[in-house]
Amino acid sequence: VSGWDPRAVIAAKRDGRVLAAEDLERFVGAVATGEVGDGPAAAFLMAAFLRGLDASETLAMTRAMIASGETVSFPGLTVPTVDKHSTGGVADGVTLALAPLAAAMGLAVAKLSGRGLGHTGGTLDKLESIPGLRTDLTTQEIERQVEAVGCAVAAQSSAVVPADGVLYALRDATATVPSVPLIAASVMSKKLAVATDLILLDVKAGSGAFMKTTEDAVALAEACLTLARGARRPCGVAVTDMSQPLGDAIGNALDVAEAVHLLGGRHRGRLRALVVFLAARAAEHLGGESFESATALAERALDDGTALERFGAMVAAQGGDRRVVDDPASVLPSAPIVRPITATTAGTLAAVDAEMLGVASGALGAGRVRKGDPIDPAVGLVLEAKIGDALDPSLVVGTIHARTEDDADGALLRVRSALTITGASVDPPPLVQAWLAPEGE
């Protein structure tokens, strides 16, 4: 229609006015098609960043983003299905373990993942360190696999919410990433575009996450939940600690090995605690269990081998080498240099700069700076020490996995600079800081 002027939408947001849903949907739709160019789109994003978007505006934006592409559904599934998303942190290997654990508990997980940028690879990259494993599954393949095995972790098609790719690239280039409504619209558009029975979100809070404080993380959690309610989709959101790495492994093959240990009941740290928490919350909502009995069920599935068995079945269904569950070291790629990590002084671990550990792992080759960059699946680091632990220079608290001795030297310097050690005693930070239950619970 001639006479429509995108500048009126920009000017209204610039002046702090609330936009009508139809104006916002039209603007975002035009950005997705390229009808509205980078300049006006970026001006809108900055105005939205500074003036904010209210709940109705954020929902309209999310709807417009979903409408920019295809949606996905699995009409043939007979099991209640969970999708899961984390806002991103360091050593956040939850998905690799949660999907088979939930499957072992009689739920189904259809997890569609983006291939983000980061210090380490994303979930897809981690899985692909298993020789032969494919993540480019069709919707039909995902549906068949979830029905048969109980879980699938696959690449989200770029035909789903293409607007997010356009907007995210622009936000990244224009310093408009850390905005609660813009993050919520980005996260939830991709989840709402896939028809599942429950969306589980894990919003990270702390120095290693986008949201540095619990307060900010809860605001993002609430914005996401509001979007789910607006779309009449059940959604539960956990706000969890990212003041230190969640698990121990920061890499790709190293994360798979950690997931195998966890699923076999041999890892008992914070990562296991969070995986159990989320699986139990899913069973509480979808299976009608109490949270307590669902927790016991989850613990049992990890300790009796059924969760690990589901992981093997998923790996095999996606073309990977199933022996990874029995002997990860013989199947996964490994780095030539393994350097022990020790602290330089004795004391209590008071703080961990998770971001710096990510940088250390990235410098070893575990991540990518630009889309399409290759990653090295074998390298990275493992740090077992957590806040509150006693350290001593004679104690090995982890390992660096590197291509060269020089790389290992650099990583050790970075890891040591990431550790703050004090003489006082320090309490570990609480793991789950908030749980926003699905509607009606």
Add this chain to the structure above:
Amino acid sequence: VSGWDPRAVIAAKRDGRVLAAEDLERFVGAVATGEVGDGPAAAFLMAAFLRGLDASETLAMTRAMIASGETVSFPGLTVPTVDKHSTGGVADGVTLALAPLAAAMGLAVAKLSGRGLGHTGGTLDKLESIPGLRTDLTTQEIERQVEAVGCAVAAQSSAVVPADGVLYALRDATATVPSVPLIAASVMSKKLAVATDLILLDVKAGSGAFMKTTEDAVALAEACLTLARGARRPCGVAVTDMSQPLGDAIGNALDVAEAVHLLGGRHRGRLRALVVFLAARAAEHLGGESFESATALAERALDDGTALERFGAMVAAQGGDRRVVDDPASVLPSAPIVRPITATTAGTLAAVDAEMLGVASGALGAGRVRKGDPIDPAVGLVLEAKIGDALDPSLVVGTIHARTEDDADGALLRVRSALTITGASVDPPPLVQAWLAPEGE
């Protein structure tokens, strides 16, 4: 230099921090060359719009814009030279009359003009309605002409402040035009890039201008003056009324005819008053006259024919038909339809919607919507009535100059809708609302 990240500049302004001059200059320079694209540039503009730029930032931005292209100087000139700029209004034919008047008073005017978009043509378009007249003069031609004739009005080369073209197009597309520091940087970069002895600015205030209130106009005037001081260049700024059209003519050839009448002493309205004011201020600063004696000198030059003689000499020097000063009607293009303007009711003219009059003239063909559009030099309108005048349906208060009867019908409706007539008496608004003198006066 690798490692420079334009996002750091955007984020700092987004967060309301004051930018270092070198960061801002680098960013604006990179926008001008295209190294920084539309998206980041637009995000910066919106952040600057909403967070503001202080005096030091505005000066750094202005310097970077000047550094994006060539500068102009006239080393051969032996007379003190004035440049003049108006922030734009309706029936603002000041330049056409001011340049020859100042020349007749022994000053020199080198006026470089852009070819803007607007309801009517700009100064260049108006002048080019004189058959044969050229405005694409080289710097050397301008210098020779100013030395010989005392004035030249020519097109500003696109090699001067190319950043302004880039930024203005982006501001226009992103609803970031009406920002005091961004307007000041745009105006002053183009004036400071040309070495003259005095910059005269005419900042318009009122319904027909960008700045709707005197307060806003004074803020823009002060921002421009601060930039001139920062560049150590003498500059005087008048804030003048644009609550109604300044002169009577709103077109192109019609404006030239009005200038000829004014320069010959036959027009005695507000346009003459402002032209005399500005010429006297220039003579006060450059010639050491008192403002009162300079005013008397200006009045005399209009009434004794010397100002009109200078206009003829300028027209001839630029290749135009000099007979325009003796018989404008026979030289200038004219429209086939001339329709008298009358009011529909009797009363006092209380308000004039200058913007609507501009739209009426634009609809007749006097302006352009897109760069490069042709304009019709003959069409437009003349409205002699000013706020406070008594109107009556029997009184002809102006004329519409149109290509067709239909066009004239439409223009008459628009003109009548632009006039607010009351029963009460109304005082005319003051013409010069503020005068910010050059440093040291």
